Amino acid sequence: MIRSNSLLLCALLLTMFQAAMCQVDLKSVDQVWDHYERYKETVITNRFLKHSDVVSLINKHTASGLFISEEIGQSVRGRSINHLTIGTGKTKVLLWSQMHGDESTATMALFDLFNFLAADDEHNDLRKLILGNLELHIVPMLNPDGAQQWKRRNDIEIDVNRDARMLVTPEGRALMSLAKKIQPEIGFNLHDQSTLYAAGRNENTATISFLAPAYDYPKSMNEVRKRATQLILTMNKALQTKVPGKIAKYDDAFDPRCFGDTFQGMGISTILVESGGYYADPEKQFIRKLNFYALLNAFVSIAEKTYASQKLADYQAIPENSRSLYDVLVRNVSINKEGIQFRTNLGIVRSQIKGPDSGSMSYNGRIEELGDVELTHGYDEIEASGLTFTPGNIKLMRKREWEALSPQQELDLIRTGYLFVKWTDGTSPSGPLNGRLLNLTNKKNNTIQTASIGQQAQFLLSRDGKPVYALLNGYVLDLTKDVTTVPNVFGY
Ligand SMILES: [Zn+2]
Structure with a gap:
């Protein structure tokens, strides 16, 4: 009797401790938001960064020994496509940005995140939590030829995000073979959309829009897509504290040509993130900070598996992306x-x-x-x-x-x-x-x-x-x- 009582007490204390831990973590992500300028990659001052900028920043991070980098392919014009790995956790997460060459907001944010992960300050607990539970795989700037000319498509004029089945682009092939090799649990497909989208039919800009892509035409829900949706709900909740009303969801019509839809079908819980517009932010530097914050919240939630408590029904409440x-x-x-x-x-x-x-x-x-x-x-x-x-x-x-x-x-x-x-x-x-x-x-x-x-x-x-x-x-x-x-x- 005494024994089971003390076990109960232990369990209770553990639950309280975990709950306290969670509170501390969420609060500390907000402190990181306050300290963002420390981590902001100062080499990147506008959205027109090029492959050479990305390569020199990758070199900086691999020199520190924290990140491992490998070339997973080359673009049509022979520019390297690079894959960085950091973290020793069980949950594999794959992030790729700028498969459309003129969509660089998340690329900027990824380098801010690298600086955060590589730093040594009062946020070490948060870093330890992320890097101890996650194995992060990151491909910043999948379409470097497109970035060079600031255009959506690659240099044989194919839209890489409509090439998931035919794989005629070297950029698409590099991403597909990486995903098959790593077999991540979770994927982040990082894009930009027009600044002329609203979050619903009102004056709110769709500053960030999300989608958990469908994996079939009836738009079925399974555990894989459910997890992606719950992670969106987690990021939405966090972002609402920074840009209330300015988060939207994308139309979820199935398109088998797209990587997100295909990966969802392959068992990778994939989340599409679209950076849109924000008043007086044409260079998207504030939206870059929002990307940083949303991804950091997602990492913490993945590490603690707290996303699992999100209710799918709440997804309905996120307003639709509307070009208005x-x-x-x-x-x-x-x-x-x-x-x-x-x-x-x-x-x-x-x-x-x-x-x-x-x-x-x-x-x-x-x-x-x-x-x-x-x-x-x-x-x-x-x-x-x-x-x-x-x-x-x-x-x-x-x-x-x-x-x-x-x-x-x-x-x-x-x-x-x-x-x-x-x-x-x-x-x-x-x-x-x-x-x-x-x-x-x-x-x-x-x-x-x-x-x-x-x-x-x-x-x-x-x-x-x-x-x-x-x-x-x-x-x-x-x-x-x-x-x-x-x-x-x-x-x-
Ligand atoms: Zn795009």
């Missing part, structure tokens, strides 16, 4: 089109233009929608009741006068109705123009006279003939405020 955002939405603007007066809404989207060596980005703002925009939203919105769509004027001046214009002088010209400068003594360049507010043009008249679909978003919004907002290449300038900058305007 614009960069700018102008509501209720008055337009005069060839004498026809009407009031409507304008949706503006800024498309991306690759800079030299695919190492930077310029933007080209265009009008994408005119009309009823029910249940759509904008990163920036202007309530334009009482405002009129007004074309901008062209200011004539000499090249040297234009060169001497200060930002304040440019703003003052915009306030009096100008959006363009035409040089009177030469031909001005065309294309993206940095560090300016006024556009350049070689035309005699402003060709943008009224709002139409596909047209450049270069116009003024006026009240009683006085401009109050300028739309400069799809960027909003509030003319009642102090001078500011926009990423780029244009030469036409």
Whole structure:
């Protein structure tokens, strides 16, 4: 009797101890969030990192002796595809990023995670927990040729994530043979999606979207897919504390061409992570931090198997990914089109233009929608009741006068109705123009006279003939405020 009582007491104490341990761990992941700047890989300052950056960072980490690195294949253009291993635990976890070359947010986060795992500080308990329970296998930048040119597909123009069955790409073959060799329990398929997705039909951006891909057409649920779903619920719960409402789930239609769907069918609990958009984060540096945090939470949950307590029914509560955002939405603007007066809404989207060596980005703002925009939203919105769509004027001046214009002088010209400068003594360049507010043009008249679909978003919004907002290449300038900058305007 006494014996069984003390056993009971032991069991009770152990349960309490484990519960306490869990609490400590979850809290400490949040402390790591607070200390993120310590681990952020400072070599990576924007999303256009290339294969050479990845290789030199891998060399740094293998030199420390903590990581083992091997080449598992080469891209079409002969760039190495590298597989790093860290941890001695029982549960094998495979993560790969950037199988689409222009989707690098998770690659940046993986190097932040490597720095965290390699550090030696007050978070050693957390490291020990992860590395003692997990064997992490990581392929950062599966499609280095795509990254080099900042494009989705590989260099024989195949989408690597539609190549899981045919395996005609060396990148896809490298991933498949690695997965077959390691046979991980869990896989993380790390991507980026358009910034124009919302989390449900509301103004919340889909900053991170998840999917536990189906492994058959009826979208059946088995233990493998269930575990992936529970891990999503774990990450969702953590992320909601940082970006409430901004997490979505992807459509789960089965596509056997995709690696996630195929791996799920092979018994690897696979989770698709899509980094989307966040206000004023075009380089996705905050979303990089969210990736870091979500993956760290997942690792802890895998180590402690706490994900198993998540209820599948809660997955329904995650809103659906919905392509219903614009960069700018102008509501209720008055337009005069060839004498026809009407009031409507304008949706503006800024498309991306690759800079030299695919190492930077310029933007080209265009009008994408005119009309009823029910249940759509904008990163920036202007309530334009009482405002009129007004074309901008062209200011004539000499090249040297234009060169001497200060930002304040440019703003003052915009306030009096100008959006363009035409040089009177030469031909001005065309294309993206940095560090300016006024556009350049070689035309005699402003060709943008009224709002139409596909047209450049270069116009003024006026009240009683006085401009109050300028739309400069799809960027909003509030003319009642102090001078500011926009990423780029244009030469036409
Ligand atoms: Zn992708």
